[in-house]
Amino acid sequence: MTRATTPTAAGRNSGATSDDVALVSHARRRERARAITVATGLALAVTAMLLAALAVGDFRIGIPDLLARLTGQQVGALQPRIDYVLFDLRLPRAVTGILVGIAFGLAGSLFQRLLRNPLASPDVLGVSAGASAAAVLAIVAFGASGFAVSAGAFTGAVAASALIYALAWQRGISGYRLVLIGIGVNAALLAAVSFLMTRADMTDAQQALLWRTGSLYDSSWDHVTALLGCLAVLVPAALLLARALPRLQLGDDSARGLGLPVERTRLALLLVATGLIGVGTAAAGPVAFVAFLSGPIASRLLGGARPGVAVAALVGALVTLSSDFAAQHLFGDQQFPVGVVTGAVGAPYLLWLLAKSNHAGHGE
Numbered sequence: 001m002t003r004a005t006t007p008t009a010a011g012r013n014s015g016a017t018s019d020d021v022a023l024v025s026h027a028r029r030r031e032r033a034r035a036i037t038v039a040t041g042l043a044l045a046v047t048a049m050l051l052a053a054l055a056v057g058d059f060r061i062g063i064p065d066l067l068a069r070l071t072g073q074q075v076g077a078l079q080p081r082i083d084y085v086l087f088d089l090r091l092p093r094a095v096t097g098i099l100v101g102i103a104f105g106l107a108g109s110l111f112q113r114l115l116r117n118p119l120a121s122p123d124v125l126g127v128s129a130g131a132s133a134a135a136v137l138a139i140v141a142f143g144a145s146g147f148a149v150s151a152g153a154f155t156g157a158v159a160a161s162a163l164i165y166a167l168a169w170q171r172g173i174s175g176y177r178l179v180l181i182g183i184g185v186n187a188a189l190l191a192a193v194s195f196l197m198t199r200a201d202m203t204d205a206q207q208a209l210l211w212r213t214g215s216l217y218d219s220s221w222d223h224v225t226a227l228l229g230c231l232a233v234l235v236p237a238a239l240l241l242a243r244a245l246p247r248l249q250l251g252d253d254s255a256r257g258l259g260l261p262v263e264r265t266r267l268a269l270l271l272v273a274t275g276l277i278g279v280g281t282a283a284a285g286p287v288a289f290v291a292f293l294s295g296p297i298a299s300r301l302l303g304g305a306r307p308g309v310a311v312a313a314l315v316g317a318l319v320t321l322s323s324d325f326a327a328q329h330l331f332g333d334q335q336f337p338v339g340v341v342t343g344a345v346g347a348p349y350l351l352w353l354l355a356k357s358n359h360a361g362h363g364e
Contacts, residue, residue, distance in 0.1 A: 045318055109309045109312035120179050126184075128291075129286075136196050141196075211285045212339075215284065248266065288343040290342055293342075
């Protein structure tokens with residue numbers, strides 16, 4: 001009798017285990033399918049927004065003519081004017097917006113997931129403020145422009161991140177401590193920017209203010225080339241390192257137990273995220289709240305599933321491109337920098353998130 005019942009018990013145990021594995025496998029397939037669907041939808045939305053940005057303006061280009069020129073076909077007598085508007089003005093601006101949005105969205109998601117805090121955005125932590133301070137210093141104190149301002153912005157972002165990391169280090173990094181120190185550094189750097197602005201003459205102050213707001217006005221193929229070169233290195237590195245985030249989110253001890261070199265991985269993620277913020281800010285200025293919004297929007301689109309950094313990058317591209325389109329065309333003849341629109345959208349969300357966190361902290 002024992003021999004007869006033992007296989008049955010074993011079969012039951014084996015069946016339960018197989019069912020559990022099947023359930024987990026099915027959930028993962030559904031999660032993966034949803035992520036692919038969301039990413040495809042976002043890619044199509046970015047493509048549609050790109051076509052709208054290229055077609056709409058004071059000189060309108062019909063979609064057939066637009067597609068013909070993008071594919072190298074001839075369009076008749078208006079071709080010289082179409083080529084100038086399309087390839088010299090609109091296309092570099094739109095492509096720069098997409099690349100900047102990818103950089104900001106990806107960086108913001110990395111910061112938020114790494115520090116397990118939706119407020120842990122480069123806009124809040126002082127990384128963007130470091131870029132702003134260095135760029136404004138270059139404009140006001142040295143009369144810099146163009147590449148010198150971009151180089152200053154990148155250097156400032158890296159320096160601010162290094163300062164925050166050094167101040168937060170105490171035999172390791174606590175996400176909560178790093179956020180608090182980042183907020184303090186952010187406030188100090190913004191105060192420095194304000195001081196520099198008050199000391200500048202009118203021309204330099206106007207240039208610095210436009211840059212600080214975040215703008216795609218001066219986008220060119222040089223910006224596109226530089227961004228593509230940097231993102232060709234940083235984006236694959238970010239996607240590769242992001243595979244360690246689920247283990248890091250379990251806590252340092254659990255991650256070490258799973259064989260992950262915690263401090264090296266965290267430092268590498270911070271370096272890559274800072275590099276993304278640096279190159280994006282160097283190209284377009286600190287476009288407000290794109291990094292802050294992209295991760296939470298991606299998480300909601302994925303239905304509360306584990307947020308994907310690739311989806312956040314696409315959200316960043318869509319937010320930047322849509323905001324620039326709105327800044328150009330939705331306010332009559334008046335055009336605004338893209339940062340004005342993203343700031344108008346992001347500030348209420350920040351206040352809502354703070355209020356929600358405050359209620360949760362009081363158990364309400």
